[in-house]
Amino acid sequence: MGRLRQKGKAGAAKAYVTRSKAIKRLQCSLADFRRLCILKGIFPREPRHRKRANKGSSAPTSFYYAKDIAYLAHEPILKKLREHKAFAKKLARALGRGEWSSAKSLEDNKPVYRLDHIIKERYPTFTDAVRDIDDGLCMIFLFASLPSKDRISASLVENCSRLAAEWQLYVMRTHSLRKVFLSIKGVYYQAEIMDQQVTWLVPYQFTQNIPSDVDVRVMLTFLELYQTLLGFVFFKLYTDIGLVYPPPLDLSKQDAGAGIGAFTLEDSARNSLLSTLPSTSNGQSHDKKVSSKAVRQTIEALTRTSVLEGGNAVDVLPHSAEKEDQDEEFVLRPSASHPEDAANLPTLHSLSSFPQSYVTHLFAPYTFFLSRETSRPIFEFIVRCFGGRIGWSDTSGSGSPFDETDEAITHVIIDRPSIRRLDETEAELSRRQQRKYVQPQWIVDCVNSGKILLEEPYSQGKTLPPHLSPFGDREGAYEPQAGITEEDTNMDDEREENGITEEDESDGGKSENEHSADESLAAAMKVAHSNPAAIRTAELHAEAAGMDYGAFERKLAKTSIKATRVQEPAIGVEDMNKMMLSNKQRKLYEKIKYSERKRQAENAKLEQRRKQLRKAQRQPK
Numbered sequence: 001m002g003r004l005r006q007k008g009k010a011g012a013a014k015a016y017v018t019r020s021k022a023i024k025r026l027q028c029s030l031a032d033f034r035r036l037c038i039l040k041g042i043f044p045r046e047p048r049h050r051k052r053a054n055k056g057s058s059a060p061t062s063f064y065y066a067k068d069i070a071y072l073a074h075e076p077i078l079k080k081l082r083e084h085k086a087f088a089k090k091l092a093r094a095l096g097r098g099e100w101s102s103a104k105s106l107e108d109n110k111p112v113y114r115l116d117h118i119i120k121e122r123y124p125t126f127t128d129a130v131r132d133i134d135d136g137l138c139m140i141f142l143f144a145s146l147p148s149k150d151r152i153s154a155s156l157v158e159n160c161s162r163l164a165a166e167w168q169l170y171v172m173r174t175h176s177l178r179k180v181f182l183s184i185k186g187v188y189y190q191a192e193i194m195d196q197q198v199t200w201l202v203p204y205q206f207t208q209n210i211p212s213d214v215d216v217r218v219m220l221t222f223l224e225l226y227q228t229l230l231g232f233v234f235f236k237l238y239t240d241i242g243l244v245y246p247p248p249l250d251l252s253k254q255d256a257g258a259g260i261g262a263f264t265l266e267d268s269a270r271n272s273l274l275s276t277l278p279s280t281s282n283g284q285s286h287d288k289k290v291s292s293k294a295v296r297q298t299i300e301a302l303t304r305t306s307v308l309e310g311g312n313a314v315d316v317l318p319h320s321a322e323k324e325d326q327d328e329e330f331v332l333r334p335s336a337s338h339p340e341d342a343a344n345l346p347t348l349h350s351l352s353s354f355p356q357s358y359v360t361h362l363f364a365p366y367t368f369f370l371s372r373e374t375s376r377p378i379f380e381f382i383v384r385c386f387g388g389r390i391g392w393s394d395t396s397g398s399g400s401p402f403d404e405t406d407e408a409i410t411h412v413i414i415d416r417p418s419i420r421r422l423d424e425t426e427a428e429l430s431r432r433q434q435r436k437y438v439q440p441q442w443i444v445d446c447v448n449s450g451k452i453l454l455e456e457p458y459s460q461g462k463t464l465p466p467h468l469s470p471f472g473d474r475e476g477a478y479e480p481q482a483g484i485t486e487e488d489t490n491m492d493d494e495r496e497e498n499g500i501t502e503e504d505e506s507d508g509g510k511s512e513n514e515h516s517a518d519e520s521l522a523a524a525m526k527v528a529h530s531n532p533a534a535i536r537t538a539e540l541h542a543e544a545a546g547m548d549y550g551a552f553e554r555k556l557a558k559t560s561i562k563a564t565r566v567q568e569p570a571i572g573v574e575d576m577n578k579m580m581l582s583n584k585q586r587k588l589y590e591k592i593k594y595s596e597r598k599r600q601a602e603n604a605k606l607e608q609r610r611k612q613l614r615k616a617q618r619q620p621k
Helices: 019-026 030-040 066-072 076-097 100-108 116-122 126-131 134-144 154-174 216-240 251-255 268-276 292-303 319-327 348-352 376-385 426-434 441-449 486-498 502-507 512-530 532-544 549-567 573-579 583-618
Strands: 016-018 063-065 177-182 187-193 196-202 305-309 312-316 367-370 389-392 411-413 436-438
Touching: 016 019, 016 066, 019 030, 019 063, 019 066, 030 066, 030 076, 030 116, 030 216, 063 066, 076 100, 116 216, 126 196, 126 216, 134 154, 134 196, 134 216, 154 216, 154 376, 177 376, 177 441, 367 376, 376 389, 376 441, 532 549
Parallel strands: 367 389, 367 411, 411 436
Antiparallel strands: 016 063, 177 187, 187 196, 305 312
């Protein structure tokens, strides 16, 4: 006889725990339980049988794994939360009694918890952390644009703005930006960091209001985790490329509205080498002897200069360093046993000479100037990510490397209608003729296409082409620009002039003789399909009709396919395979097919709308 199982002691009833029982087991409040679950990455689970998991009750509730709750019971943060609860009671009692010295002492010894161990637990490798910073970046950019109120402190908004600027500085320095999309919600960016696609959303610079129905405490808990995570990630990214983290901030430039220009990127290797040199005091050096190697390294670090090209700091190595790199190049030696099988081994120099898959210095030959109505933070970030130089007017903030009268300006990004000035001087007129005035969408479309597009469709005051999302890589997606060529437009104009409709197009606009020739050819092909000996006769009919041999073979294959379809039974192979599926698989298959048909119908509707718009544009007004 098997072992008897008592109800509620095994199976789903033991594996799952309701939220109320979990809070009772952990002896904490609901707010602290939510904070713990967010920080530790524990979320509700859906059991297969809710009634069994709830021990026979069908009341709606949230379930958690019992192992997750046991895992939370040993969390150090839980102990800190209990200490903070006791601290709040003591502080309230001291303030109520008027014991100000005791209250100040309690405030100075306030319990504070750290999230360092949680970051190490949730992200064991650095690649895992980079893969999961999408939500963190969206959160800090959101809070950086919010106003500081009683629920959101000014220091929190300032810290989010600092993290957002540090991330933009890193992306600009490494030229990691890949895609940009201007949407209604904001600007979507995608960068490639350590072979990982990082996508984040930046809201537009409008006045933001916090809705009253939004639980800010939950968002602040997520933000607390993301701030710690991004601090670790940014430190690693900066140190890997040899920069000091955090980058120094110039408060005077920040007060003047310099934005990301208020931060300064410093080389950590140079600072560390300078710190290794023995300091002198009153002209007398220390007894410690300086080695020649330390002197040589310090000289090379001092001779490393930063040349400002395109708004980005480009390191220039001394000749000695370049010589050392050339000496380290691998020299191919033929094998003694097999001299003819000399392998071509790749090296760092050969790999760097390969063509890059993406153009990271797209705007390097150009110099841009932002008009005052364009958004400076968006386009300054995009242009500097791709190696371009950019300036702006004083009304957009300080820190512009040049003014509007600079002769090196090639493009002006402007977003207002074209108005002819009557009081324009000759110098301004010649300057206008030398530059190209484009709308802001031209910058984004050039980035997404990976090349410099023509400026004419994006000129000032013109109707812009459709701005397509670069993230729509799904199969079967509608592409408005697909198939639109100048030849198609000319053919449509010719059809309209000749009065040819789509119904006439199905007949191909053929004459009666050509129709009779096609009918005789089709009849000959049908006979050839039923009787292979009559293929020669079909070839003769094709020659008489003026058809080449390749077109004859294609038409013969199409005729054979149509004949086989007619001979197929009512139930096809697809229906037979569908009958072999289970009920769950059949429903999933039908959902997939329904989605495909719906997408095809939407694409057909958009295609028809595009044809109507093209026809309306060609008609004279």
